[in-house]
Amino acid sequence: MTTATKPRQPVLKTPLPGPKSADIIARDKQHLSTSYMRPYPFVPDHGEGVWLTDVDGNTMLDFFAGIAVSTTGHAHPHVVQAVQKQIEKFTHVCLTDYPQEITTSLAERLVKHVEKPGEKWRVFFSNSGAEAVEAAVKLARNHTGRQHIISTMGSFHGRTYGAITLTGSKTKYKRGFGPLLPAVSHVPYPNPFRPPLGSTPETCGQAVLEHIESLFVGILPADEVAAIIVEPMQGEGGYIVPPADFLPGLRKLCDKHGILLIFDEVQAGMGRTGKMFSFQHFDVQPDIITSAKGIASGMPLGALLAKESVMTWPVGSHGSTYGGNPVAAAASHATLDLLEGKVKHDGCGESLMHNAAEVGEYIMAELKKMGQDFPFIGDVRGKGLFIGIEFVKPDGSPDGALRDRASMDMFEKGLLNLDCGEAVIRISPPLILTKEEAATGLEMMRRTFEAMK
Ligand SMILES: Cc1ncc(COP(=O)(O)O)c(C=O)c1O
Incomplete structure (x- = not known):
């Protein structure tokens, strides 16, 4: 028998960045290449599945997978x-x-x-x-x-x-x-x-x-x-x-x-x-x-x-x-x-590729519905877990400034995300993302969109 559990949520123990992160960010600024960008003050310590925890113990939901890299999530036991x-x-x-x-x-x-x-x-x-x-x-x-x-x-x-x-x-x-x-x-x-x-x-x-x-x-x-x-x-x-x-x-x-x-x-x-x-x-x-x-x-x-x-x-x-x-x-x-699908991942059906198609379709459908409530969402597009949300001004032109604010707001709520194009937020999570985890991220996005109204 399975008991219903409350879906896992981000845990923010400190303001971002916390003290340990702030120290590393300052040292990073001193010693690493001046070409590195540092838009989001998050210093990872360890990960598990679609969750990443920073050196101060803040746990975030990962909707960008290190720019579409962490296919199997963080520290997948089979990969490890x-x-x-x-x-x-x-x-x-x-x-x-x-x-x-x-x-x-x-x-x-x-x-x-x-x-x-x-x-x-x-x-x-x-x-x-x-x-x-x-x-x-x-x-x-x-x-x-x-x-x-x-x-x-x-x-x-x-x-x-x-x-x-x-x-x-x-x-x-x-x-x-x-x-x-x-x-x-x-x-x-x-x-x-x-x-x-x-x-x-x-x-x-x-x-x-x-x-x-x-x-x-x-x-x-x-x-x-x-x-x-x-x-x-x-x-x-x-x-x-x-x-x-x-x-x-x-x-x-x-x-x-x-x-x-x-x-x-x-x-x-x-x-x-x-x-x-x-x-x-x-x-x-x-x-x-x-x-x-x-x-x-x-x-x-x-x-x-x-x-x-x-x-x-x-x-x-x-x-x-x-x-x-x-x-x-x-x-x-x-x-x-x-x-x-030669090796199965719990909760992801026959294969991660299949899961990407299914969960991606769910996210796209939900975002398109949300788009009707928020006129600054000009376009929701993509395939599988390769999804873009384009922000527009009332005249339909790209709204990069609003996108930047939305991206940072999502981050501050505990959702790791990344921009692309002129005014787009990309959703490229690990392919092990379940519908429940996707719903958690979507709810955080909705709260951000409400705040942008
Ligand atoms: C389509 C495409 N080609 C090539 C690259 C370069 O890959 P790398 O950063 O591993 O050199 C990227 C990186 O973002 C990419 O998105």
Whole structure:
């Protein structure tokens, strides 16, 4: 027999930051890089599931998962055990020079999620998303013998030189760092809520495709373009889902001109949207996929997946000392066990991927209902546990200031969250979030929205 228990709530024992946190924040400010942002005064000490406790004993509900990373929540016993087991065996040899079973089997497992009949894929492992993106650009250039890369406005691809050049979200990432990578162009992203190029929500995908074709007529020779890189669902740019015809149309355009299609799945991938990769919501297959973040529940790991016919760079031309580290690979196996449902997580049905779809649908429906009471909620969008809430002014323009106030208010109530885009709060919790925990977070959000009225 089960007894009904009151759902767990955040516990705020001190004002934020508490004394121990304040001391660490002051020391952090003294000694760490001036480039780090510190918008939320929270210093984690330990976590359990979707809950994080700071060094002063304040416990918060985690609705951002370290930017869509902590797929399995904090300190998941299955992941902890896998990491401990591997670390006792060996921590490092170097995948560039020696194969290791744990990484071989991880590659075999990952490609199973993308291979179609008659099509073989291969994997290169890195430590981060940016490194996977760098590898994708190098591979695309090396394979095609072409130089130019087309990316999208609003995108985020990482902080290394190649990745930052492709990034199209904020000028502060680029200011003072040039010259960047040559031969990179940006085109609009088809955002149905703010359709570019004078289009409508229905026609924005086609409008962007026509825009690219127009570049090929007057500005950029198509036969000099190595690849188009795109986030199948845009993350940092505002948690945007493109119209259904956009990615298949991009595939056709790429095929017509011999251009490779790269999907950056670093943020939206690994089960977050309810499918292993977010592009799998559409009828489309890329040539190259970049993955990281949620792939190993917070252990540093990135992956470049490419069709075998594309992964033609020669022996020794690319590598990494730590990439594919066996401890990170062990965490990734454990993460996949839970995502695929090979190992069950209590209260999350057949798999975490399934849970993400179900709980995400519930949150979206509840937020859309709430949106009717609060006119400053202009849009609620997303798939699975990849959800964006856009704040608008009465004239419909983005209200970044209100978003900032709402984000901080939620934080002060005990809900860890993160902004993105111009005026969006992203909801990207661990995929183990239950409906009850989601309801707790939604209630906190409602109280914030009431306070913003
Ligand atoms: C879509 C996308 N690509 C690449 C990156 C870069 O990943 P990393 O910070 O691991 O280098 C990010 C990080 O936010 C991202 O969201």
